[in-house]
Every structure is written in C-alpha cells, then in structure tokens.
Amino acid sequence: MKKQCTILLMLLSFIGDNLSAQQQTGDYLIQPVDFTRVHFTDQFWAPKIEVNRTITIPYTLQKIHETGRIDNFLKAAGKMPVGKITEFPFDDTDLYKVIEGASYSLQVRPDEALERILDTLIQIIGDAQEPDGYLYTFRTMKPEKLHPWISENRWEKDPDLSHELYNSGHLYEAAVAHYLATGKRSLLQIALRNADLLVKDFGKGKAAFFPGHQVVEMGLARLYRVTGKKEYLELAKFFLDIRGDGKIKGAEYSQSHKMVTDQHVAVGHAVRAAYMYTGMADVAALTGNRQYVNAINDIWKDVIDHKLYLTGGIGATGNGEAFGDAYHLPNMSAYAETCASIANVYWNSRMFLMNGDAKYIDVLERILYNGLLSGVSLSGDRFFYPNPLASMGQHQRSEWFSCACCISNMTRFMPSIPGYVYAQKENDLYVNLYVANKATIELPAGKVSIEQQTNYPWDGQVKIKVKPEKEKSSFALFVRIPGWASQDAVPGNLYTFLNQQKRPIPLRINGKLVDYKIENGYVKLNREWRKGDVVELLLPMEIEKVLAHPSVKDDNNRYALQRGPLVYCLEGTDNKDSSVLNIVIDKEATFENAFKPEFLNGVMVLTANGTATKRQVDSYQLLRSAQTVMAIPYYAWNNRGATEMQVWIPFNESAARPKPAPSIATKSRSSSSVGNARMLRTLNDQYEPQNSQDHNGGYLHWWPRQNTTEWVQYDFDSTYTIAESTVYWFDDEPFGGCRIPRSYKLLYLQNEKWLPVETVSMDSISKDIYNSIRFKPVRTNALRMEIQLPEAHSAGIHEWIIK
Incomplete structure (x- = not known):
C-alpha cells in the first residue's frame, strides 16, 4: 500500500494533485489529466514550450543571479556581507518560480545538468532558513535598515505591503513541483518546516494577519493534497475567513474590504484577486464550503459580463494594477498584467473542475492564445508586464523588470500547458x-x-x-465545441460577433x-x-468581426478580428507609413487569410482593403488614401521593435486617429532632460487628450523626479518666426505621481545662447485644458521649455504646440 501511495503521489499534476479518496475528504469532482501524460506533437505549443526550456529558463536563472536575488539567500545564511540588497521583499519568489518551472520541465524532459543546478539552489535556500522554519531573506539577513514594507516583528506589517506569506505560498508551489518531478524531498522539507511554523503562529487565538498578496492559500491546499495534513487545509481556510472581518483595516486593493463570502464583484489588484478566487475554489472543493462557491460564481459572472478584455486579460488600470469599473476597458492604457492572465487561467480551470461547463474552458483558451502568450517574445527572452490593446509605439518588450514577477511566472507556467487538454x-x-x-x-x-x-x-x-x-x-x-464555433464570442454579453449566422x-x-x-x-x-x-x-475557422457592448466606450465604432481562438491586431510594421491608428476598415469589408510559414515563426495573416486618414494644415477635411491592410495574431506583436498597434479597428472615421498634419512641432526633433525617445514622440503626435490624466494617449513625464528644474526642447527643421506656445499638462491625481508644474518658462535659441521670450500674455497653469503663452515674435530654430516640478510630485506633458 505504501508503494502504491508513493507512485500515486508522483503522478500529481500542478493543477490536479490527485490523491486517493482514503487520504482526503473530498476534492474537485472532475480532475485534470496530469500534464506529464500528455505529449505535444504540434507546431504551435510544442516549439514554444521548448523555447521556454532551452531559452527562458536558463535566461531567467542567469538574470536572477545577475540581479542579486540568489545573493539575498546567501546573505541571509551569513555567507555574504549584506551590502546592497535587491528592491522588493518578494524577490525571493522569482527563484521559487523558476525552480517550479524547471521542475515541470524535468518531468517532461530529463536534464541532469538542470537537476544539479536545482540541487545547488535548494541548498542555498535551505541555508537561509531560520531554525524554526522562518524563511524571508529581507529580514533574516538583518540589513542596516529594514525595507519600509517590513516591520520589526514578524507578520506585523500593513498586510497590503507585507509579502512574507506570499513568499511562503510560492515556496510551497515550487516544493511540490520539485518533489513530484524528482522524488527528492529537499525543497519539500524546507516548505513543510515553513508551513508548520505558519500553523504554529496563525489560527484562532494566535496571530490573525491575513496575507496581503494572496497565493499562500493555493500553496497550503497543495501541501495538504501531498501530505494529507489537515492543519494545512484549515490554515488556508483561516487565511480566507479573516479577510474583511473588521479586526484589521482592509481595502478593496487587496480584497480585504469585506468577508470573502460577502464579495460578489471583482475589485482591486487583479493578480491578488484571481489568486484568491482560485484559493477559494480549492478550499471549497476540499471542504464543501458552498458560501465560497456562491461568491466566486457571482464574481466570475461580474468579470465575464463587465471586466474581461477580448484577449482574456484582466485588470484595466495601472492604478493599483486593478480591475476598473464595469465596462471600463481602455485599450492603450490597458494594464492586463501577464501575471493576471496566468492567475485567470488558474481560476477558470478550477471553475471548470468544479462545474464541468465548457464556458470556463472558452475563457481559459482565450487567455492562453492571446493575453497570456503575448507576455513573452517569440525568442523567449523579452517580456511584457502590461499587455495593452493599442499602442502609439511607446510600448516595448523588456529584457527584465525590477519587479520580475511576470517573467518568472511565465517561466513556471509554460511547461504545464499540456495539463489543460484533458x-x-x-x-x-x-x-x-x-x-x-x-x-x-x-x-x-x-x-x-x-x-x-x-x-x-x-x-x-x-x-x-x-x-x-x-x-x-x-x-x-x-x-x-468552442463557444466561438457556435457564434458565442465570449460567455455573457460583453462581446458578440457581427455575423450571428450559425454554421x-x-x-x-x-x-x-x-x-x-x-x-x-x-x-x-x-x-x-x-x-x-x-x-x-x-470547426468553422471563419474570420469574425467582434463588437463590444455599447457601454465599452473605448470600443465604440470599432470592431476586432478573431479567427478560431486567436484575436488579431494591426501592427505598423506591416502597414503603410508604419501607421495603423489612422486606418478605417468598413464593417462589410471582406478579409482574406493566408498562412505564412516563415513569418513570425509561422502565422496566419488576414488582409482587407481599408482607408488611411491624414490631417491637413488649416483644414478640418481629412485626406484619405486606399490601402491594403494586414493583421497578425495579437500574441505575435512587438517582436520586431516598437511601432503602432491596435486590436479594435475603426469602421467609422470618428474613431480613427488621423496622421498629424505637418506643423512646426511635428517636423521638429524633440529632446528632454529625461531623454526617453518613446515618450518624446508623443509631444507632437496631435493626440487630443480627454483630460490631463488620460492614459490612452502617450505622454512625457519626469517621474520619479520631484522638486527639480527639467526641460523639454524642439529643434526646428528650419528657422521660423514664432509667437505662441501651447501645452497640455499630464496630471494623474489622485493615484499617480504627476501634478501640474509649479511654474514654467520659454527660452529661444539665438547665437548659440538661450534667451527668455518676452511674454505678452500667459494662461494660468491648469490641468484638463490647453495652457498658452503669447510672446513678442522671435525668429529662431529652437525653443526650450523649462519646468519647475512640484515639491512632492513630478510632472508631465501630453502635447506641446508651437505657432
């Protein structure tokens, strides 16, 4: 019997974790088929998983070494002087998540060298663990000054900022993955010592702090499945039940404003939220708690009906990386964090296991092929943190982030995809x-x-x-039968296909x-x-035009393209003048599809006839020109450099953004004390901001600088006589760090010297409107604006016009 149980444990998957009925009281009625039993032979996912194995995992291991994340553990173990430490107290989890992803990879493709690397890293982690099981390098290393998110005593910090329990959750996830992959208990023993400490410190009559960033609930449920130790499951439930109980001040940001069973709409930080809903599903499946089920059923419906991007992304706003209000789904400023997409897969997977309805797989599939896959480049070593649905060229994949959660999360997730097939x-x-x-x-x-x-x-x-x-x-x-094949674009009524004819x-x-x-x-x-x-x-692979609910204002007079599970976008690289924001394509336009095997690692492209629009000088009439328009799968965008992109295509000119008319500003070379080329391009793009905190258009900002004198400059293409400057300030009050400046002035270049203009009239410095300075005419080939930033804030500019 003991041998049989050991074999059974080795077959657990990261989402299933099956155990015999004798070892636990219950679980999901439906169980996923272990991803180690499903071997991909396709030309879509198998190459991407192989890129993750050969490129992304080694790359991420290298970066966590270069950025000092491994050194944090060595310092905590007393094997290195503390000195400078990394930026965030959750940096420990990047190591855990890479170990998790590498462990999944080992289950599919044995690799002795990689296994030895993991053995070394686990030894380093174990050396950093305190005798009672506590493992949190930012405290254990005893830096000269504690990180501001950490209190003097364990656990006793603002729960929204403390990541002690968050770190534990990812440790548990990694430990189970490593144990199942290798049969070794080295990391599992570290995790169990830490979990036993949590059981000792937390619970009724003990410490009553809820996890600021959820994930430990999922981790504890996994440990329970592996060990059968009921205290782990009880603690997971305890952490859920004390959220919003009023004993500790809570906030929507961390879903602690109400008891979890009283929450019925999605609010706050999207990653935290989806991890919590997943943890609630796990605990409900294992305990039979119907109140949890009722709550997450309502929340799921709220997301599907009001807060889901067509790409499957969640989290509309960068303010708190959070859900917005119902139907608030901006495109260019969409946050749609990669981590949130991964968490959304976990949640929808659990909803399916609980209910057996394909609508949850419809959402899961949409996320996989679009909002999640866009988070990593085709090369496997460049990444997106937010995943916008439109860009003026200001977005670019990065080789690393100081907050690297999305990178390590993609690393651990990719090898597990076969576990969602059956x-x-x-x-x-x-x-x-x-x-x-x-x-x-x-x-x-x-x-x-x-x-x-x-x-x-x-x-x-x-x-x-x-x-x-x-x-x-x-x-x-x-x-x-996928919903999209039956003309149901997405469960609910947030998105519909223009053509409702069932095939x-x-x-x-x-x-x-x-x-x-x-x-x-x-x-x-x-x-x-x-x-x-x-x-x-x-399955009918028709090219569908998708319409959003009329209440999604950003998508009015637009449609998106979808073929099968894939959402498409227009990218400047493939279209005339490297522009797509100025394109209009009629509702009735016919699109053709063609597979290009050598293009973007092999993709189906869509083409149709459209119209490009352009502004004229001193005229409201637009110039129009016909052109062939090409669309590519959304996941493949920004693999050839930064350029314009949009998912939602205007079918009405009122929704398009025509190319700017030639002006002194548009023909100038921009420069600034911040020196960011992508931001500088937004100064003269003739975008009309809706208000000062409009994130849909690009803007230049000096954040995080405060109380300094900054500058921005136009070098004209010729010498002009000018007499007026107009600026629209960026101000993201109350949540952001930018406000209108304390003051500003203009200088013009003459004989290699900067001279102040002689002001005739000047508007007061105000947000949400254009501010103008009229001055005695000067003849020059360059103009500079000097800005005095507020004492406690930065500042920024949407648009700068010269007349």
Whole structure:
C-alpha cells in the first residue's frame, strides 16, 4: 500500500494533485489529466514550450543571479556581507518560480545538468532558513535598515505591503513541483518546516494577519493534497475567513474590504484577486464550503459580463494594477498584467473542475492564445508586464523588470500547458483543448490512449484516435465545441460577433456523421470504444468581426478580428507609413487569410482593403488614401521593435486617429532632460487628450523626479518666426505621481545662447485644458521649455504646440 501511495503521489499534476479518496475528504469532482501524460506533437505549443526550456529558463536563472536575488539567500545564511540588497521583499519568489518551472520541465524532459543546478539552489535556500522554519531573506539577513514594507516583528506589517506569506505560498508551489518531478524531498522539507511554523503562529487565538498578496492559500491546499495534513487545509481556510472581518483595516486593493463570502464583484489588484478566487475554489472543493462557491460564481459572472478584455486579460488600470469599473476597458492604457492572465487561467480551470461547463474552458483558451502568450517574445527572452490593446509605439518588450514577477511566472507556467487538454470524472473523459498530442489516461474502465491530429489553431479539422488497452471499453468522451464555433464570442454579453449566422459543425465517428446535441458546451459520446475508433470534428475557422457592448466606450465604432481562438491586431510594421491608428476598415469589408510559414515563426495573416486618414494644415477635411491592410495574431506583436498597434479597428472615421498634419512641432526633433525617445514622440503626435490624466494617449513625464528644474526642447527643421506656445499638462491625481508644474518658462535659441521670450500674455497653469503663452515674435530654430516640478510630485506633458 505504501508503494502504491508513493507512485500515486508522483503522478500529481500542478493543477490536479490527485490523491486517493482514503487520504482526503473530498476534492474537485472532475480532475485534470496530469500534464506529464500528455505529449505535444504540434507546431504551435510544442516549439514554444521548448523555447521556454532551452531559452527562458536558463535566461531567467542567469538574470536572477545577475540581479542579486540568489545573493539575498546567501546573505541571509551569513555567507555574504549584506551590502546592497535587491528592491522588493518578494524577490525571493522569482527563484521559487523558476525552480517550479524547471521542475515541470524535468518531468517532461530529463536534464541532469538542470537537476544539479536545482540541487545547488535548494541548498542555498535551505541555508537561509531560520531554525524554526522562518524563511524571508529581507529580514533574516538583518540589513542596516529594514525595507519600509517590513516591520520589526514578524507578520506585523500593513498586510497590503507585507509579502512574507506570499513568499511562503510560492515556496510551497515550487516544493511540490520539485518533489513530484524528482522524488527528492529537499525543497519539500524546507516548505513543510515553513508551513508548520505558519500553523504554529496563525489560527484562532494566535496571530490573525491575513496575507496581503494572496497565493499562500493555493500553496497550503497543495501541501495538504501531498501530505494529507489537515492543519494545512484549515490554515488556508483561516487565511480566507479573516479577510474583511473588521479586526484589521482592509481595502478593496487587496480584497480585504469585506468577508470573502460577502464579495460578489471583482475589485482591486487583479493578480491578488484571481489568486484568491482560485484559493477559494480549492478550499471549497476540499471542504464543501458552498458560501465560497456562491461568491466566486457571482464574481466570475461580474468579470465575464463587465471586466474581461477580448484577449482574456484582466485588470484595466495601472492604478493599483486593478480591475476598473464595469465596462471600463481602455485599450492603450490597458494594464492586463501577464501575471493576471496566468492567475485567470488558474481560476477558470478550477471553475471548470468544479462545474464541468465548457464556458470556463472558452475563457481559459482565450487567455492562453492571446493575453497570456503575448507576455513573452517569440525568442523567449523579452517580456511584457502590461499587455495593452493599442499602442502609439511607446510600448516595448523588456529584457527584465525590477519587479520580475511576470517573467518568472511565465517561466513556471509554460511547461504545464499540456495539463489543460484533458480532464476526467470517473469514466467521463473531457477533451478540452485541441492540440496535436499523444496521451495515456487511466479510467476505471481501463487504460486509454488518445491521439489528436490537428493543425489547430490555424485549421479547424481535428481527428481524435481512441485506443483502449482492452479490446473494447465503455466510457463517455466529452468533445468540447468552442463557444466561438457556435457564434458565442465570449460567455455573457460583453462581446458578440457581427455575423450571428450559425454554421454547421460536423462530427463523425469512424467516418459516419453523428447527429448530436450540445450540453454545457460538450458533445457527449457514450459508447463502447474499440481500438482504431476515430472521432473527427470540423470547426468553422471563419474570420469574425467582434463588437463590444455599447457601454465599452473605448470600443465604440470599432470592431476586432478573431479567427478560431486567436484575436488579431494591426501592427505598423506591416502597414503603410508604419501607421495603423489612422486606418478605417468598413464593417462589410471582406478579409482574406493566408498562412505564412516563415513569418513570425509561422502565422496566419488576414488582409482587407481599408482607408488611411491624414490631417491637413488649416483644414478640418481629412485626406484619405486606399490601402491594403494586414493583421497578425495579437500574441505575435512587438517582436520586431516598437511601432503602432491596435486590436479594435475603426469602421467609422470618428474613431480613427488621423496622421498629424505637418506643423512646426511635428517636423521638429524633440529632446528632454529625461531623454526617453518613446515618450518624446508623443509631444507632437496631435493626440487630443480627454483630460490631463488620460492614459490612452502617450505622454512625457519626469517621474520619479520631484522638486527639480527639467526641460523639454524642439529643434526646428528650419528657422521660423514664432509667437505662441501651447501645452497640455499630464496630471494623474489622485493615484499617480504627476501634478501640474509649479511654474514654467520659454527660452529661444539665438547665437548659440538661450534667451527668455518676452511674454505678452500667459494662461494660468491648469490641468484638463490647453495652457498658452503669447510672446513678442522671435525668429529662431529652437525653443526650450523649462519646468519647475512640484515639491512632492513630478510632472508631465501630453502635447506641446508651437505657432
């Protein structure tokens, strides 16, 4: 029996973690098929997972070494002088997450060298752990000055800032992954010592601090599944139940403003929120808590109906990396953090396991192919933190972030994707995702081999070969019919297809057409299966135009393009004048598709006829020119440098942003004391801001500088006589760090000297309107603005016009 249990433990997946019924009281009725049993053979995901293994994991290990994250543990162990430490007290988790991702990778592809690296890193982590199990390098290393987010005593800090328990949660996730991959208990023992400390310190009558950043709840549930130790599950529930109980001041930011069972809409920091909803689902599945289920059902509906980007991203605003109000889904300033997409996959996966409805897989698939995959470059070593749906060229993938959570999160997530393809409930086998693969699945009816042959997502033809180990075997195969194939763009009514005509979705068994009905998004094929049985599904891969709910103001008079599960975008690199924000494509335009195998690692591109618009000098009439427009999958954008991009295409000129008319400003070379080329391009783009804190357009700012004198300058293309300057200030009060300046003045260049202009009249410095200075005419080839920043804030500029 002991040997059998050990084997069973080794088969746990990072989302399933199956244990026998004797070891726990309950769990999800549906269980995912372990990703180690599903072997991708496709040309879409398999190469990307291989890039993660060969490029992203080594790259991230190198960067966490270069940036001092490993040194933090050595310092905590007394093996290095403390000196300078890294920036954030959650930097420890980057190491944990890379170990987790590397462990998943080892389960699929053994690598002795990588395994030895992990052994060394785990030894370093263990040396930093205090004797009672406490593991938090920023405190243990005893720096000269504690980080401002850390209190003198353990646990006793503003919960929104403290990341002690957050770090523990990611440690537990990594420890279980490493144990299951290698059979070694080295990291698991470190995690169990830490978890036992939490059990000792927290609970009724003990410390009553909730985790500021959720994830420990998920980690504790995983440890419970591995060990069967009920105290871990009880502590996970305790951490959920004390949120919003009024004993500690809470906030919407961390979902602590109310008891979790009293929350019915999504608010606050999107990553924290989705991790919490996932933890609630885990605890509910293991304990049968219906109040948790009722709450997350309501919250899921709120997100789907009001707060989900078409790409599957969540978190509309950078202010708090948070959900916005209902229907507040700006495109250019969309935050849609990569970590939030990963958390959203976890949450929707749990919702499916709990309910067995394909609508959750519809959302999960949308995230995987769009908002999540966009977070990493095709090369595997450049990354997005936010994932906007429009850009003026100010967005660029980065090689690293000081807050590197999204990078290490992608590293750990990619190897696990095969674990979302299949799921089972007794003798019910669910086919959730379509990827060419071979899998072996244990059902009560016997072992079954499944093979998918498909070129999805480029092609809708799917062939599923069923090979029971026995001569024949009776079980039900649940074949998912994606919502988009039935003309349901997304569950709920936030997005709809312009064309509502339903198309046939033929399904055959052994060549014979099957008459079926769809229930909860699946076709149930309950029969006696024999070796050689083949199920064939033909999904209609039509190019769909997507409309947003009218209340999503940013998408009015626009549509997006979708083909199969993929959302498309226009990128400047592929279109005339490197511009796409000025493009208009009629609602009735016909799009063609063509696969380009050598382009962006092989993608299907869409083309149609459209119109480009351009402003004229001293005229409201637009210049129009016809052109062929090309769209690429959203996930592939910004792999060829920074340029314009947009997902939502105007079909009405009122929604387009015409190219600027030639002016003194647009023909000038911009420079500034901040020296950021991308920000400088926004000074003269003729974008009309809605208000001073408008994040949809680009802007120049000097944050985090405060109380300094800064400058911005135009070098003209020729010598002009000028007499007026107009500026629109950027001010993101109350949450941001920029305010209108204390003062500013103009200087013009004459004989290599900067001279002040002679002011005739000057508007007061105000936000939300243009501020002008009129001065005696000067003839010059350069103009400079000197700005005095506020004492406690920075400042910024939306637009600077010269007349």
